[in-house]
Amino acid sequence: xxxxxxxxxxGMVGRALTRHLLQQGYTVxxxxxxxxxxxxxxxxRYALWNIQDQSMDVSVLQQADHIIHxxxxxxxxxxxxxxxxxxxxxxxxxxxKLLVDTLRRHPHTIKSVISASAIGWYGPDSExxxxxxxxxxxxxxxxxxxxxxxxxxxxxxxxxxxxxxxIRLVKLRLGIVLSPSGGALDGFSKTMRFGIAAILGNGxxxxxxxxxxxxxxxxxxxxxxxxxxxxxxxVAPVPVxxxxxxxxxxxxxxxxxxxxxxxxxxxxxxxxxxxSIEVLKSATVSCKKIKEAGFIFLNPTIxxxxxxxxxxxx
Numbered sequence: 001x002x003x004x005x006x007x008x009x010x011g012m013v014g015r016a017l018t019r020h021l022l023q024q025g026y027t028v029x030x031x032x033x034x035x036x037x038x039x040x041x042x043x044x045r046y047a048l049w050n051i052q053d054q055s056m057d058v059s060v061l062q063q064a065d066h067i068i069h070x071x072x073x074x075x076x077x078x079x080x081x082x083x084x085x086x087x088x089x090x091x092x093x094x095x096x097k098l099l100v101d102t103l104r105r106h107p108h109t110i111k112s113v114i115s116a117s118a119i120g121w122y123g124p125d126s127e128x129x130x131x132x133x134x135x136x137x138x139x140x141x142x143x144x145x146x147x148x149x150x151x152x153x154x155x156x157x158x159x160x161x162x163x164x165x166x167i168r169l170v171k172l173r174l175g176i177v178l179s180p181s182g183g184a185l186d187g188f189s190k191t192m193r194f195g196i197a198a199i200l201g202n203g204x205x206x207x208x209x210x211x212x213x214x215x216x217x218x219x220x221x222x223x224x225x226x227x228x229x230x231x232x233x234x235v236a237p238v239p240v241x242x243x244x245x246x247x248x249x250x251x252x253x254x255x256x257x258x259x260x261x262x263x264x265x266x267x268x269x270x271x272x273x274x275x276s277i278e279v280l281k282s283a284t285v286s287c288k289k290i291k292e293a294g295f296i297f298l299n300p301t302i303x304x305x306x307x308x309x310x311x312x313x314x
Contacts, residue, residue: 008070019218061108069115071095080274094156112168120148136284175235179212180312197250203243205282211305
């Protein structure tokens with residue numbers, strides 16, 4: 001039985017991934033700032049770490065085989081003030097630094113590190129910097145020069161030194177994650193409950209998404225396949241427009257009893273401020289590399305994903 005350390009284990013992806021790993025027979029150690037007094041779920045343990053103090057319980061490094069690194073402040077959780085933008089970046093780079101420095105200084109049994117990144121690395125489709133495949137941006141594309149592109153560049157750079165320690169490194173650039181609990185779909189579905197399908201802007205912007213179950217399976221795939229390393233886009237094979245996603249979700253949730261409404265771009269900019277850039281950006285991202293590595297999607301289309309999520313009561 002393998003043991004996996006997870007950073008960011010209390011977030012949406014972390015919680016789903018923990019459940020998935022337990023179902024597959026893994027033991028999970030969650031790094032946290034506060035260890036709970038009781039652990040009601042068999043197979044889960046907790047260990048202390050503190051990113052600000054750059055300290056952690058080093059004993060877990062000799063009790064685990066793999067690290068899944070998800071830690072990072074939520075990109076859409078708050079307004080992008082200067083302070084919060086710094087927190088978004090620092091929470092990722094400083095947590096990576098803590099892992100790298102601790103692995104460098106202490107004995108460990110870690111075979112691989114699977115680190116999250118994001119498709120915020122890529123710029124908008126209209127500019128197409130480094131867009132080399134008909135399917136969309138490949139992993140070789142240069143990072144966007146705006147905030148999220150630079151954040152992703154620093155994020156990936158910060159975890160890269162684990163390679164120098166002889167540890168296999170896989171970086172998954174996560175697309176928009178569709179989950180029955182929280183995340184992007186929660187925002188889409190809120191207005192649906194009132195019978196309103198809110199299409200953002202002109203609705204033509206491409207959403208490169210991934211179902212939470214396929215994402216969890218991809219992390220496990222990265223753990224269990226020693227032959228893969230480097231960067232992979234974690235997106236489904238068939239991206240869709242914002243309008244298509246919204247209308248298909250509306251039909252899945254409410255049949256025909258809804259009204260489609262376009263929310264003008266200027267209102268979105270007023271409501272979301274700088275975050276609106278990402279909401280209105282069109283980014284077509286390719287999953288060709290991970291498919292060629294042998295990964296098979298359970299929910300490759302938005303129809304399959306939404307049907308699965310409806311059964312899970314989104």
